[in-house]
Amino acid sequence: METTLHSLYLGFSVALAPANAWYAFLGCLVGTLVGVLPGIGPLAGISILLPVTFGLNATQAIIMLAGIYYGSQYGGSTTSILMRIPGEASSVMTCIDGYAMAKKGRAGAALCIAAVGSWIGGSFGVLVLTVVAPPLATLAIRFGPPEYTALLVLGLIFLAYMSSSSLIRTLLMACLGLLLGMIGIDNMTGHFRYSFDLAELGDGIGIVPVAVGLFGLGEILSTPSADAVKEIISPRLRDLLPTRKEWREAALPIGRGTLLGFIIGIIPGSAHIISSFLSYALEKRVSKHPEQFGKGAVAGVAGPETANNAASTGAFVPLLALGIPTSPITAVLIGALMIHGVSVGPTLVNEHPDVFWGFVASMYVGNIMLLALNLPLVSVFVTVLRIPYAYLYPLIIMFCIIGVYEVNNSIVDVWIMLIMGVVGYALRKFDFDPAPLVLGLVISPILEQSLRQSLIMSNGNYLIFFSRPISAGLMAVSIGLLLLAAYAFMLKRADWRAKLAEAEAGEAEP
């Protein structure tokens, strides 16, 4: 514990250095804007701004990009509450009761509860990250290929199981992502795969062009400007403070959202999205007045908003301790560190303590900055929302092109982004969620390599995944989740996920 406190002191000395604090502030500000603006989620935002960090050192780069990530979680709630448009995917649940509160004249209170809940969730996450990540990194040194394989398989199955759409659709998207991730030179044999004699495809398809195409451009293609006009409710500054009754109603959901979000955040998958959905379902279930959900229930804002921020922080645990990207966003963050010559994994904490602890400490600082930014400046962010969409989306397209091109100076990457934009548009038409595709692409190289290494280690014996305690435990959880899904399917019974999806569909109707 003493070592942790000493390391944290080192971290704060790094994070509070004026230049680093400035980049944390910049990241939080840009992240809030990214979250506020519909159409650019955190993934597209981070990808587009990745080249901006090339001139910074590794610590400043990760501090700024992480600021964008958790800043967007804060900002997403503003659009959800004031416009009933989720600024980013994890804010979908906040739309329902947040907008209903705004309609009742409680927009300020909803924004305040969302900001405070996000701060508590985020800060708790950082606190646990501080304590858990270093010992986990020590344990992770014992992770071999079978453990990595089992953990990644669990991540995919967990994502599919938790998806409120269809298990098959999620798995199909993940398969598509895995296949895209196999394009390029095979690391173990040197064979070129599916590169069609294009030298640029030798290194494979990058995460940035795919993510920006699917989420940035794809969203723009699906949103004609005529459809983007929405009524915005402006909160008054004096109405920002919730009443005592509202605080009481928010307290327990914030506590539950914090724990739930952090636990889900640790598991690979789009944790911040899943956690907000689950938190909403949990709050509705435990509420004494479930009929108030959809009509402005405080718990419907406090729980999901807290959970998605706690999950965003929780996602950094496997990233920093194991070097495993648990989501497309953390994969881009790993990419950013690699560009700066820092390899993420169990050795990070010992080899680059300034980066590791500086980053952790910057999250404490960043969460306080976000609280200070999001409440007093809410009217400024609302002004941004008043820019006509017709003028906004050409700018976003320009930033998509710059963002993708600048990563590798490759025009092929920009073409891939355009193709992925069209794919994203088509996927939305056919009700597919593109997030598992990006996750599949992210984990594809690690999953393939660890699976093949495991088989080589065991001389072709699949039982290796069940003969080692950690991988056996992870595989058992995966099998359990599959059995639960199969049970619900065979009984033709709507389990809690289907019921939640129905509830969302019903309540999302205007």
Add this chain to the structure above:
Amino acid sequence: MTLRADHIAGAFFVGFGLLVIALSGDLPTGTLSLPGSGFMPKIVAGLTIFFGLVLALRARESREFVTLPWGDAKHAALVVAITAAAIALFERLGFLTTNVLLIFALLAIIERRRILPAAIYSLGVVLITYILFVYVLKTPLEAGPFGF
């Protein structure tokens, strides 16, 4: 039989899986104890075909194909065409010229905005972005034949 969205989606994924297997012909599958470069792609392609079939077989839960809303398709096609033109010109004309043309075209052709405001807006935002990236953030942007 009514053609549904998931019939089309399922058929696409089955076809895609088969295409991947066909393209993997020259990749060695190897053995379980020494998997080759074609091992994983073939497994995942097989899973894609399987899930695609399941999706198509359960298609009656999905919407009828003819009811899919395509009202935004014209907007999407125009945005794709203009963006494709911009990408094709990007390395020839450089950042400034290409993006001024891109934003102007999107505003004037798709959004039907008046020429002068569209031109001023395009030039203004691209110049600000250029100054921000090149001089403030020290990130070089693609130069055109005139050096910018």
